[in-house]
Amino acid sequence: MSVDSVANQPQAKAITGPGEPSTPAFGANLPPWPQVDFAEFGEVEIKPVSRIQKLTGAFLSRNWLTIPHVTHHDDADITALESYRKARNEANTAVKLTPLVFLLRAVVRALQEFPQFNASLDGDGKNIVLKKYFHIGVAVDTRFGLLVPVLRDCDKKSVEELAFELAAISQKAREKGLSMAEMSGGCFSISSLGGFGGTGFTPIVNAPEVAILGVTKARLAAAPGDDGGVSWRKLLPLSLSYDHRVINGADAARFAAFIGTVLADPQTLAG
Structure with missing residues (x-):
């Protein structure tokens, strides 16, 4: 499907069943967006909204309005992971292993353990489709706007293979943009703000997926040491948003703890 075809899809119509009165589409009765001449209050600059921003904004608005979101927050201790990752990078400088590639592998393991997260509601919401493949979307901040390339068959790839693929597709996204094919077919998404900061946020589920994992900047935290002193641990904040129609809070807590x-x-996780 091309970007043009997505942009030209028909708008939501009234929902009508046999013998039932017409029901307005969800959100149809919202008040109009306020029209303000901001120049009355001071100097302004007008910049057009990019095409990608328009498309992304429309999908995000739909997902936020129609999916009952809940976000579960937890911390993952990555002290051992950081030591292991840095040692691997020193031993092999050909590919840089970031925490994100290990997180990709961890998410696959979690999806295998909790298959309700590797699912989608079908078009009429009457059935849950459980997927047997593991394609993971990774949000990338680009000059075009937010793009989410999908890495396919992540269960069959090592961390080195994932690192190569992620670096290549991220570079393409930032320099040239991506086709709809490269952003389709995902089972689950990851949105990482670790390079920027933050302590947590509420990522929006990328329909028709049922969950998305947000991560922010790792921090040091004091913990009791085995010798009775203080042990400094590196903690990675996890923010798991999920569709409450498919997933309940206990499932989300178990999923995040498993990661x-x-x-x-x-x-x-090295593979």
Whole structure:
């Protein structure tokens, strides 16, 4: 599907069943957006909204309005992971392993353990489609706007293979943009703000997926040491947003805790 075809899809219509009165489309009765001449209050500059921003904004608005979002927050101890990752990078300078590639592998393990997260509601919401493949979308900040390339068959790739693929597709997204094919077919998405900061946020589920994982900047935290002193641990904040029609709070807590458990044992994620 091309960007043009997505942009030209028909707008939501009234919902009508046999013998039932017409029901306005969701959001149809919202008040209009306020029209303000901001120049009355001071100097302004007008910049057009980019085409990608228009498309992304429309999809995000739909997802936010129609999906009952809940966000679960947790911390993952990545002290051992950071030591292991840095040692791997020193031993092999050909590819840079970022925390994100280990997180990709951890998410796959979690999706295998909790298949309700690797699912979608079908078009009429009557069935849940459980997927047997593991294609993960990764949000990339570009000059065109937010793009989400999908890395396919992440369960079959090593962290080195994922690192190469992620670096290549991210570079293409920033320099040239991506086709709809390269952003389609995802099972689950990751949005990482670790390079910028923050302590947590509420990522919006990327329909028809049912969950998305947000991560922010890792921080040091004091913990009791085995010798009775203080042990400094590196903690990665996790923000898991999910569709409450498919996933409940206990599931989300177990899913996030499981990711923390597997990240704490990085050698099992290397692949």
